[in-house]
Amino acid sequence: xxxxxxxxxxxxxxxxxxxxxxxxxxxxxxxxxxxxxxxxxxxxxxxxxxxxxxxxxxxxxxxxxxxxxxxxxxxxxxxxxxxxxxxxxxxxxxxxxxxxxxxxxxxxxxxxxxxxxxxxxxxxxxxxxxxxxxxxxxxxxxxxxxxxxxxxxxxxxxxxxxxxxxxxxxxxxxxxxxxxxxxxxxxxxxxxxxxxxxxxxxxxxxxxxxxxxxxxxxxxxxxxxxxxxxxxxxxxxxxxxxxxxxxxxxxxxxxxxxxxxxxxxxxxxxxxxxxxxxxxxxxxxxxxxxxxxxxxxxxxxxxxxxxxxxxxxxxxxxxxxxxxxxxxxxxxxxxxxxxxxxxxxxxxxxxxxxxxxxxxxxxxxxxxxxxxxxxxxxxxxxxxxxxxxxxxxxxxxxxxxxxxxxxxxxxxxxxxxxxxxxxxxxxxxxxxxxxxxxxxxxxxxxxxxxxxxxxxxxxxxxxxxxxxxxxxxxxxx
Numbered sequence: 001x002x003x004x005x006x007x008x009x010x011x012x013x014x015x016x017x018x019x020x021x022x023x024x025x026x027x028x029x030x031x032x033x034x035x036x037x038x039x040x041x042x043x044x045x046x047x048x049x050x051x052x053x054x055x056x057x058x059x060x061x062x063x064x065x066x067x068x069x070x071x072x073x074x075x076x077x078x079x080x081x082x083x084x085x086x087x088x089x090x091x092x093x094x095x096x097x098x099x100x101x102x103x104x105x106x107x108x109x110x111x112x113x114x115x116x117x118x119x120x121x122x123x124x125x126x127x128x129x130x131x132x133x134x135x136x137x138x139x140x141x142x143x144x145x146x147x148x149x150x151x152x153x154x155x156x157x158x159x160x161x162x163x164x165x166x167x168x169x170x171x172x173x174x175x176x177x178x179x180x181x182x183x184x185x186x187x188x189x190x191x192x193x194x195x196x197x198x199x200x201x202x203x204x205x206x207x208x209x210x211x212x213x214x215x216x217x218x219x220x221x222x223x224x225x226x227x228x229x230x231x232x233x234x235x236x237x238x239x240x241x242x243x244x245x246x247x248x249x250x251x252x253x254x255x256x257x258x259x260x261x262x263x264x265x266x267x268x269x270x271x272x273x274x275x276x277x278x279x280x281x282x283x284x285x286x287x288x289x290x291x292x293x294x295x296x297x298x299x300x301x302x303x304x305x306x307x308x309x310x311x312x313x314x315x316x317x318x319x320x321x322x323x324x325x326x327x328x329x330x331x332x333x334x335x336x337x338x339x340x341x342x343x344x345x346x347x348x349x350x351x352x353x354x355x356x357x358x359x360x361x362x363x364x365x366x367x368x369x370x371x372x373x374x375x376x377x378x379x380x381x382x383x384x385x386x387x388x389x390x391x392x393x394x395x396x397x398x399x400x401x402x403x404x405x406x407x408x409x410x411x412x413x414x415x416x417x418x419x420x421x422x423x424x425x426x427x428x429x430x431x432x433x434x435x436x437x438x439x440x441x442x443x444x445x446x447x448x449x450x451x452x453x454x455x456x457x458x459x460x461x462x463x464x465x466x467x468x469x470x471x472x473x474x475x476x477x
Contacts, residue, residue: 017187017190017191018184018187018188018191019187020187021183021184021186021187021190021191022180022183022184022187025179025180025183025187026176026180026183029176029179030176033172033176037165037168037169040165040168041161041165044161044164044165045140045161048140048156048158048161049127049140049142051156052127052140052142052154052156053125053142053144055078055089055154056125056142056144056152056154058074059071059074059075059078059089059091059152060144060146060152062074063091063146063147063150063152064146064147071091071100072100075089075091075100075101075102076102078102079102079103082156084102084103084105084106085106085157086156086157086159087102087154087155087156087157088101088102088103088104088106088107088154088155088156089101089102089152089153089154089155090102090104090111090152090153090154090155091150091151091152091153092111092116092150092151092152092153093149093150093151094120094148094149094150094151096111096113096116096151098111099150106132106134106135107132107139107155108132108133108134109130109132109133109139109155111143111151111153112128112130112141112143115128115141115143116143116151118143119143119144119145119151123145124144124145125142125143125144126142126143127140127141127142127143128140128141128143129141129158132155135157136159137157137158137159137162138158138162139155139156139157139158140155140156140158141153141154141155142154142155198229200217200218200230201217201229201230201233204216204217204233204237205233208237214241215237216234216237217230217233217234218230219231264288264292299431302431302435303416303431305435305438306416306431306434306435306438309435309438309439309441309442314442316357316358316361316442316443317358317359317360318356318357318358319356319357319358319359320354320355320356321354321355321356321357321358321359321362322352322353322354323353323354323355323362323387323394323396323463324349324350324351324352324353324354324387326359326362326363326366327347327349327366327385327387327396328347328349330363330366330367330370331345331347331370331385333367334367334370334371334374337374338374338383341374341377341379342379342380342381343374343377343379343380343381343382343383344381344382344383345382345383345384345385346382346383346384346385347384347385348384348385348386348387349385349386349387350387350388350389353387353388353389353394354465355394355443355463355464355465356464356465356466357443357463358442358443361439361442361443362439362443362463364435364439365435365436365439365440365461366396368432368433368435368436369396369398369436369459369461370383370385370398371432372398372432372433372459373398373399373400373402373457373459374400376400376402376403376457377400377401377402377456378401378402378403381400381401381402381456382399382400382401383398383399383400383401384397384398384399384400385397385398385399386399389465392464392465392466393445393462393463393464393465394462394463394465395460395461395462396460396461396462396463397458397459397460398458398459398461399456399457399458399459400456400457400458401455401456402456402457403453403454404451404452404453404454404455404456404457405449405451405453405457406453410449410451413433413449414433414434414436414437414447415434416430416431416434417430417431417434418430436461440461440463443463443464444464445461445462445463445464446461446462447459447460447461447462448460
């Protein structure tokens with residue numbers, strides 16, 4: 001278990017981020033050192049070459065004056081002042097034979113033939129870097145042609161440059177180790193700090209899994225991405241909590257609404273069996289049971305249609321629908337019911353208003369709204385149907401002078417099985433408005449309501465006249 005825990009640490013995101021940070025930092029520093037080392041070495045070599053040129057110019061000036069004695073003296077003094085183990089000067093004739101040289105004890109090497117040939121071909125200066133037998137450090141050599149008869153060779157030890165570069169590398173390695181440690185600690189701190197928000201989301205998810213559905217992630221400003229993650233996670237939890245609450249409420253409502261017709265069917269059957277003696281009584285019982293079964297099937301089918309529409313999987317059979325004609329036909333269909341209840345239907349329908357929609361679903365939408373308005377409007381009331389077209393959309397108003405809706409109930413009336421207290425005494429199961437909203441949203445429209453208790457309600461439906469344009473606008477949100 002302990003071994004697994006150790007390996008688990010190496011698989012954590014914090015460790016991986018720290019490793020990436022330290023690796024990138026190390027490679028960057030290493031590349032920087034490599035480039036700086038090249039530039040530094042080049043600079044030191046260039047300075048050394050300039051010093052050799054200056055030495056050569058001074059001796060060349062004496063040679064050009066034909067003062068050989070002073071040339072020998074100057075070469076000897078220069079070697080002794082710098083150190084005979086650090087610098088060696090040799091004067092050669094054009095054939096490479098030695099005319100004079102300083103102490104050669106530490107310089108057991110002759111003139112380079114390749115360099116002499118290059119000088120003879122007309123080059124003013126030739127530089128070489130070689131290893132001299134018996135010396136640990138390398139040597140930098142300058143060859144200079146003086147006039148037509150002499151070649152000056154100056155060799156200088158590169159020990160100072162080598163020591164400097166060795167110290168630089170050792171110092172760099174020390175600094176590199178220290179910086180690598182600092183980068184690892186800093187990377188770990190930054191990774192842990194960056195992942196605090198993720199850990200809080202994880203902890204909240206664990207608590208929610210344990211049944212604490214009211215838990216939420218606190219927004220602490222860890223960064224835009226983590227704040228967005230926390231906000232999105234909280235929004236998801238809100239929706240899940242709402243969904244669970246709705247499912248519980250729907251389950252309770254379904255249990256209640258299924259129990260009532262089943263109880264009625266059982267009561268009818270039991271009463272008939274105990275009291276009936278004629279065949280027509282059994283027929284009446286069968287008819288009542290069939291009617292109740294039809295009501296149950298209607299409720300179940302309506303629930304399925306709502307679920308399919310809300311999930312976006314319901315199929316639409318789009319055609320050009322004359323909405324004005326559908327409203328006139330609906331008003332004509334419901335006119336007898338309105339007359340029986342003493343309700344007047346007023347029509348203010350703009351003729352020729354068409355939409356691109358599913359005819360069947362639009363007909364059911366209109367029927368549900370009109371049936372709802374008539375159901376909750378008392379005798380001598382009015383139901384007004386208004387249809388207008390405005391900016392590529394059709395706007396439908398269904399007004400009634402009914403019992404109205406309390407302000408606290410308005411946000412809930414489109415929920416499945418929801419019925420206001422004042423409407424529970426009337427027939428219905430509370431799915432009509434849910435189905436209407438589902439069909440409207442399926443066409444990428446909108447539905448809203450305004451209402452005052454005892455003064456009536458107004459339902460407003462907006463449907464796009466062109467479904468394709470509405471769908472594109474919806475997808476761009």
